[in-house]
Amino acid sequence: MKINNFDAPKLFYQQAKEYLLRYEAEHNLLLGISQALIHSPDRYGNQPYLATVEEEDKIVAIAMITPPYNFLLSKVENFAAIEMIAQDLYQNKISLPGVSGLTTETEIFAQQWHNLTHQAYEIEMHLRIHQLKQVEPIPKVSGFLRLATENDRALLFNWYEEFIQEAAPSEPTSIEKTVNYHLGQNHIYLWKNEVPVSMSLATKATQNSSRIGLVYTPPEYRKKGYASACVASLSQQLLDQGNQTCYLYTDLANSTSNHIYKNIGYKPVCDWNIYQFDAI
Incomplete structure (x- = not known):
């Protein structure tokens, strides 16, 4: 070896x-x-x-x-x-x-x-880790999916910071650098109902697959179906663009998100753990 x-x-x-x-x-x-x-x-x-x-x-x-x-x-x-x-x-x-x-x-x-x-x-x-090959129908909500633009930069900075604080507080990331990169690569999408109410991100995994992440809805817009609509619409768009599979990660401690993605058509593949080491 x-x-x-x-x-x-x-x-x-x-x-x-x-x-x-x-x-x-x-x-x-x-x-x-x-x-x-x-x-x-x-x-x-x-x-x-x-x-x-x-x-x-x-x-x-x-x-x-x-x-x-x-x-x-x-x-x-x-x-x-x-x-x-x-x-x-x-x-x-x-x-x-x-x-x-x-x-x-x-x-x-x-x-x-x-x-x-x-x-x-x-x-x-x-x-x-979950994968999707076909989007299942979900209840319709008001709004539509659109690509985030430079005009959304300030909003994305705020939402990304809130997402990190809530979902991954130990993540050693530069918010400005990360948002700038994903904006420049056209990775970030927003669900808009008069105003943006939810966001998600799509990056390529392989030539025939993409990964969805950074799914975030501010507290004032939750429990209205916006995250489900955002992820379902983005997943369908990725399939329509030629991807055979979409992947995403869920936190097993968050039963709500796991239920949402199951309804959209995401099926579990395997478990994935994150360990942190104490500083020396």
């Missing part, structure tokens, strides 16, 4: 693509970030950590870090690869705020990292 490190995202993706696509749903986030690293290199300011682990010339695990975000771990076919990755990160003196990935893989890695660094860790979020 050996580990391979890559400086060039394009070369990394060429080597990792087949394995990532073999488990496309589980790897939709890693696939999307790989595309961003190749086509929008300024999206992440620092040099990424990109690695594959091979056994008998076949990839059995993939690791990715885009600082300052969490370490991302792929589906692992031989759990011995996890210790090898942890050792490589430790020997290269790479600090980690946390790890995100499939349930068993992240649990094993968190323990391995604790053994090496003595950093305490705790589960931050239990998520579930």
Whole structure:
């Protein structure tokens, strides 16, 4: 078993693509970030950590870090690869705020990292990956979906800040940089009923699939069906544009959002955990 490190995202993706696509749903986030690293290199300011682990010339695990975000771990076919990755990160003196990935893989890695660094860790979020191939009919609500524009910038700054505070308070993100990037890439959509009342975001995972995220409705507009309408309409638009599948993550602690997405047609695929490490 050996580990391979890559400086060039394009070369990394060429080597990792087949394995990532073999488990496309589980790897939709890693696939999307790989595309961003190749086509929008300024999206992440620092040099990424990109690695594959091979056994008998076949990839059995993939690791990715885009600082300052969490370490991302792929589906692992031989759990011995996890210790090898942890050792490589430790020997290269790479600090980690946390790890995100499939349930068993992240649990094993968190323990391995604790053994090496003595950093305490705790589960931050239990998520579930869902996929959709056909939108189910839902009750109609007033309004329509539209692409966010530069005129929405101030609103998006406020909503994104509120979303982070509510859903991911430990997320080490620059609100201005993130909003500017997604606006420039035409990723952000709004549901408008006289005024904007809900938002969501769509990014490419593969040539034939996209991922929906950043679903947010301000408290004063909730329980009116706007988020459902926004996600359903955006999902249908993505399918109409040629995507075969849409992916999204839900927080298992939020029963409302899980119910909403189920009604739209999203079906669970697997669970995904986020662990946070205490600072040394």
